[in-house]
Amino acid sequence: MDEVIISRAIVESYMEDLMEVMEVDVAVVGAGPSGLVTAYYLAKKGIKAVVFERQLRVGGGMSGGGMMFNRIVLQEEGKRILDGFGVSTKEYQKGYYVADSLEAIATICSRAIEAGAKIFNLISVEDVMVRENDKITGLVLNWSAVSWSKLHVDPLTARCKVAVDATGHDAEICSIVARKIGPKLRTKTGEVMGEKSMWAERGEKEILKNTREVYPGLVVAGMTANAVFGSPRMGAIFGGMLLSGKKAAQVAIKLLQQG
Ligand code: 48H
Numbered sequence: 286m287d288e289v290i291i292s293r294a295i296v297e298s299y300m301e302d303l304m305e306v307m308e309v310d311v312a313v314v315g316a317g318p319s320g321l322v323t324a325y326y327l328a329k330k331g332i333k334a335v336v337f338e339r340q341l342r343v344g345g346g347m348s349g350g351g352m353m354f355n356r357i358v359l360q361e362e363g364k365r366i367l368d369g370f371g372v373s374t375k376e377y378q379k380g381y382y383v384a385d386s387l388e389a390i391a392t393i394c395s396r397a398i399e400a401g402a403k404i405f406n407l408i409s410v411e412d413v414m415v416r417e418n419d420k421i422t423g424l425v426l427n428w429s430a431v432s433w434s435k436l437h438v439d440p441l442t443a444r445c446k447v448a449v450d451a452t453g454h455d456a457e458i459c460s461i462v463a464r465k466i467g468p469k470l471r472t473k474t475g476e477v478m479g480e481k482s483m484w485a486e487r488g489e490k491e492i493l494k495n496t497r498e499v500y501p502g503l504v505v506a507g508m509t510a511n512a513v514f515g516s517p518r519m520g521a522i523f524g525g526m527l528l529s530g531k532k533a534a535q536v537a538i539k540l541l542q543q544g
Contacts, residue, residue: 306335306403311537312424312445313337314410314458317345318523319507320451321393321404322366322530327537328400335443336402339409339429344390345453346508351521355386360489363524366531370396389523410452412461413503414442419466421448421502447537449504451530454480454518456509462500470499470513478515480508488519496532498540506533 306312311327313320316338327334342348350356359367364374364382372389374382398404407429414423423444431438450458456477459470468475488511495510505513507526519525 302403303405306333306405306443308444309333309335310445310541311335311447311449312443313449313451313506314424315339315345315451315453315507315509316343316394316404316406317451317453317507318347318390318393318526319509319530319533320345320449321390321397322527323449323451323506323533323537324402324404325370325393325397325400326531326534328397328402330534330538331401332538332541334402335445336397336404337408337410337424337426338404338406341406343394343404343406344386347386347390347523347526350386357384357386357389357521357523358382359384359524359527360522363522363527366524366527386523410458411440412465413448413458414444415466419469419501421445421462421500424448445502447502447504447540449506449533449537450499450509450513451506451533453508454512456505456512458503459499459505459509459513462503466500471497472499472514477513480512481515481517483520484517485519485522488517489522489525491516492519492525492529493532496529497536502540504533504536504540506530 310333313336316336324334324336359382372392374384377383409429410424412425413421425440427440463476495514499505506529
């Protein structure tokens with residue numbers, strides 16, 4: 286066993302992938318359920334997609350299920366998405382299905398990578414790249430450890446044709462855009478409107494309408510979509526996150542086709 290060979294293998298293989306994603310079709314921020322589903326549906330269509338995740342682990346809020354009971358609930362349409370991934374679900378009552386949140390997230394992540402998506406953990410997106418036509422043209426990256434250590438280290442960048450904000454409740458990328466570029470999001474106020482209190486039925490219904498291009502070159506997915514457009518939260522029902530991820534991929538594909 287040669288430790289240096291092991292080290293070289295890790296560094297070379299990682300760098301190869303990192304170099305590869307410096308220019309992609311779609312860059313997704315956040316490896317929660319919506320971001321991973323988006324990446325899967327893009328990769329399945331042969332689109333070059335990358336996901337940057339701040340944390341050590343993937344899965345965002347899904348792994349914790351509801352209040353740390355690692356189970357999620359899905360309605361019929363959400364269950365069908367999990368069926369497609371081969372994740373088992375159990376009917377609890379008519380129209381309510383329950384699944385193991387760890388099985389769900391592990392499977393979706395594995396299928397996304399298998400389909401060709403690249404996923405990088407421990408990298409935070411701290412800004413966006415823009416050009417004269419006010420279009421998002423890339424993401425600004427740094428090691429999460431840099432911000433956690435409160436170090437001042439300048440970032441690197443990755444170019445993309447479309448970016449997807451799947452950062453969850455905080456809608457981080459949209460907030461950066463509204464703060465740095467101006468209140469130009471396609472919301473009523475131009476700003477991130479802020480998520481509203483729990484109303485599962487409405488939250489789940491509105492998330493699909495909210496999953497769209499919110500700024501040239503920037504699509505919102507998952508909880509971010511509701512936070513940006515001022516729709517309610519929905520608790521531990523996860524169908525909306527999966528359906529939103531699928532729709533975000535479709536929106537991104539349309540944008541790529543339009544050039
Ligand atoms: C890199 C980042 C950055 C950054 C954040 O929170 P998530 O699970 O998001 P969704 O929208 O896929 O799923 C939401 C769901 O988990 C949830 O919270 C629900 C349904 N809540 C309902 C309710 O009522 O509370 O994942 C977002 C991911 C996380 O892993 C973050 O670490 C990551 O994005 N992230 N990664 N750069 N700047 N910001």
